[in-house]
Amino acid sequence: MVAECHSTGPDGKTITLKGSHPEPGGGQMSHRAIWTLIDADHQTFDMYGSHHGQKETKMMEITYTRSK
Secondary structure: OOEEEEEEOOOOOEEEEEEEEEOOOOOEEEEEEEEEEEEOOEEEEEEEEEEOOOOOEEEEEEEEEOOO
8 A cells, every 4th residue: 555645836836745655575665756847848757765764865857848
């Protein structure tokens, strides 16, 4: 089961998702994802996570650009 909650930045251009789920070897993995709407043609998606209470690290970054 994945627990998720989200919040929106005051400018309405940033969405943050936070959650956690059980790991196969036991314990929990917490994760955080940030979706940023830069302008009408550009967005970014960054995902962070931590295993077994370790320091959070960036797991991936995606940059979206609308093709014209």
